[in-house]
Amino acid sequence: MQCSKLSIIKFVIAFKSFLQEVRGIAGAVFAVLLTILVTSSLIRMLGAAASDRADSELVVPLVAFAALQALPVVLALTVYLSVLLALTRAWKDSEMVVWMSSGLSLGQWLRPVARFVWPFALAMVALTFFVSPWAQQQLDETRLEFSQRPEDQRLDAGRFMESRSGQIVFFGEMAFDTEKRLGLVFIRAQSAGQESVILASKGEIQSQEEGGGAWLFLAKGTRSDFNAIDLETRQLAFESYRVFLDRSPVQKETPPSLRANNLFELAQRSGLGDLGAASEISYRLGLCFICLLMPVFAIAASVTSPRLGRSLHIIFGVVSFMFVMNFLALNKALIFEGKISADWGWVSTPLLIIAVTSFLFWWRSRFRATPMSLMFSLRISRGDRRRKKGAPT
Template sequence: MIFRRSLVSELANTAGAVFTVIFSIVLTIGLVRILGLAAGGRIDSGTVMEMVVYEALVNLAPLLAVSLFIAVLITLTRSWLDSEMVVWFSSGGISLVSWIRPVLRFSIPIILLITALSLVISPWAKGQSEMNREVWSQRDDVDRLSPGRFIEISGGKQVFFIEEVSADGLSVKNVFLTETDPKSEMVLMAETGEVTTNEQGDRYVILHDGRRYEGKAGTPEYRVTEFKTYGIRLDVKPESAIQMKDVDTQPLPLLVMQKDNLEAQGELLWRISWPLAALNLILIAIPLSFTNPRAGRSLNMVVALLLFVLYLNGISVGRTWVEHGTFHLIPAIILLNGAFTVLAVVLFLRRTIMQRWVPVWLTLSYWRARK
């Protein structure tokens, strides 16, 4: 039918615009955070774009769900404000329930994508992100020295700044080092240096032609020492296997097998709830879009925002309940998502059968008219 084709077309345009805006904001925030981690030496600067992609995949399922909800709400609200709904209802013999089919026709492929993202792709992306961090944290301190950046080494006790590093990574120029302990502080500057390994396999940075300042902040007791050669031992991380222990990075089959692990069951609820939430939210958006053209769209938008926040908090609370053993997984899923399904049904009944929240004979105006 004409109204179905026009609805699907407008939904696609609106959903694309909404998703682009929300995704751009989230992606920018994630990029700034990851650049901060790279600047602080917590991740490899060469993996910044890779980490941004993983960050986007982790957040994609909730973003698609909220974009779909907003798109349906905005599209149908515009139809009410422009009185298109009245035309369809009066001349086309269409009821509000008739809008479910075209909305689902547009939404089902996106909900299937949300399902794949929530159950499989997002956990994999988070696991890859955590693995990159673990690999970087296990590298030797000397491998983490990069020109033009302040890098923490030796468990945060020392901070290095190197202006230049040779192509082979064995020679450095213009070195700044600060070291702090409870009793004193040390600042060291040198013109050149080199990386060497002794007979025992310990790695050192040998600095040349520099000065060492040692003392305690706030006191005049400072010593200045000039040196020709100064050696600094670098920590070497022991090699160990990288294990992904967090449940939010584990694959779906592994979570399903951990029936006695409450944390794994809570993670399952989180993953399963997002596609169900997307379905419930678009069904709620259809009757919620009703707007009096004279009243504007503000009220239903506020209600929609509150419902989404309530749903999001409900998923988080449900996850906590399952993790603490208050509810089992299946009852928690049914209770949480079933409550919003019932709400959708009530809203449809309100707009199709029950034109009032309460019967007319229960209102004061009805009894005043009978007098």
């Protein structure tokens, strides 16, 4: 009885120490991954704003929505890397050897790992099926609203803007004030084999009450015309000039994105035979299973020799996660094309993880070493034998 109590105390100490360490690592890993995600989203949104595909005033909300949309993948990678790094550190410092010699088997680490993972798994379900689709819906609505804005409202300082016809490009040096005035204005127009370049020192937008349009009045500038057919060039100076801006809203019929549908909407569409909805459900279920099963895979994958470098296991962990994500994306594409069933698509990913994890646990219990550490020990033993053969008798 006393021995049993000592064993329980050892297990409690080991598990409590592990949970404290892995939670600290999870916070650091999540902060790093979230910073990378926000930075990449910010760069992408700034590029879209510079190319007149997004509103420069809505860059921050767009970045927030993009980060929420990609947060499930970040959360799954955070949970997996946290367990892998914590256990790899314990093996490198020979801490796991002490716990193993005290009677704590590798399979008993499933309990503290499950205790660490289950809150993230619940958050993963909420993010994958509800929060992420809502963020994608907000992104789609914001982009659609910007594309339907009138041309005079899309003009912004320091940014080129193309007209709806695609034949006129505007550029204003200064931002609008309350009177809708511009500084230096550049306009490039194409029509019927002729290209025109207009430069003006200032401009002003005046709305037209009838006709649903607006005029851009320019002052003190030049216009250069080049005829591509006759190869003639003409240049003239003007004191005043005006360009018509279309203010009528554009009605675009864009189909709703599958990523913007929540679980209930996808289930309804999948019941009607929509392969796209079935593939999206399979992908989201696969993400939840990855968040739940990859930390278990990390228990067996973390087993290493203190002689091996720690970076090798980190590289192995990232590569294995990328492989699983690519496998999940491949299943999604095959379901969408109708080459495999939706049931097999979402089952295959967890089955693959379970099979590889079971093999690693079996390898550890049978050979007491991982393949990498076994190869390393074989090299050392061969080197020792060679030195013994070369030594004088």
